[in-house]
Amino acid sequence: MALTYASAIVWNAEIADETLWAKLRHHFSNPELVELGFFIALTLGQQRWIKTLGIGHREVLADTSTGLAPSVEARGGV
Secondary structure (H helix, E strand, O other), rough: OHHHHHHHHHHHHHHOOHHHHHHHHHOOOOOHHHHHHHHHHHHHHHHHHHHHHHHOOOHHHHOOOOOOOOOOOOOOOO
């Protein structure tokens, strides 16, 4: 349901009908829907902004441990 919610926010708001809202409320409280929707919108906005700036993966702060995912080196990779 969270992915369908994300799809409605990102791609097609028309799918956010009463049926979708009923299903979402079966799984999430209203505060959780607000938080999830905010996170989806924030993440989408960040990604669009990064794309607008023309920044590629690991072009900025590549030599730091900043970020959510472990670096290739920290995982024992090359």
